[in-house]
Amino acid sequence: MSFGAKKFRSRKQQLAYEASLAGKYQKHMKKNPFLYFGLPFCGMIVLGSYWLTDFMEVRFQRDDRRVQEMNEADIIKVKNNQRKFDIKEEYYKLQGLSEEEWEPVRVKRLKDESENVW
Numbered sequence: 805m806s807f808g809a810k811k812f813r814s815r816k817q818q819l820a821y822e823a824s825l826a827g828k829y830q831k832h833m834k835k836n837p838f839l840y841f842g843l844p845f846c847g848m849i850v851l852g853s854y855w856l857t858d859f860m861e862v863r864f865q866r867d868d869r870r871v872q873e874m875n876e877a878d879i880i881k882v883k884n885n886q887r888k889f890d891i892k893e894e895y896y897k898l899q900g901l902s903e904e905e906w907e908p909v910r911v912k913r914l915k916d917e918s919e920n921v922w
Contacts, residue, residue, distance in 0.1 A: 813821060821827040833840050874882075913919065 822831065829840075
């Protein structure tokens with residue numbers, strides 16, 4: 805520890821400092837640090853969440869505009885225009901392979917490896 809951080813003041817200077825705004829602030833800080841650090845921090849969190857509700861409201865309104873209600877006629881059109889879905893067909897389309905172009909080949913196992921047949 806060094807004394808360089810603490811400024812030396814005479815008794816008269818110390819009393820003047822304690823009467824100033826900075827001195828009063830420092831005195832209260834030593835007694836109640838929560839009032840000067842914790843309370844403003846918690847207040848900013850609460851007020852920030854309150855202020856951000858407007859931004860969130862805009863986001864939800866934008867999302868609501870995307871989702872629209874469908875009447876019964878539109879639902880019937882959508883259901884009638886659907887194509888049949890086959891998971892294997894979709895898989896091969898994604899792979900870029902047709903059913904004729906591939907053949908399942910078993911990978912040769914190592915000598916001590918199990919066959920994993922259940």
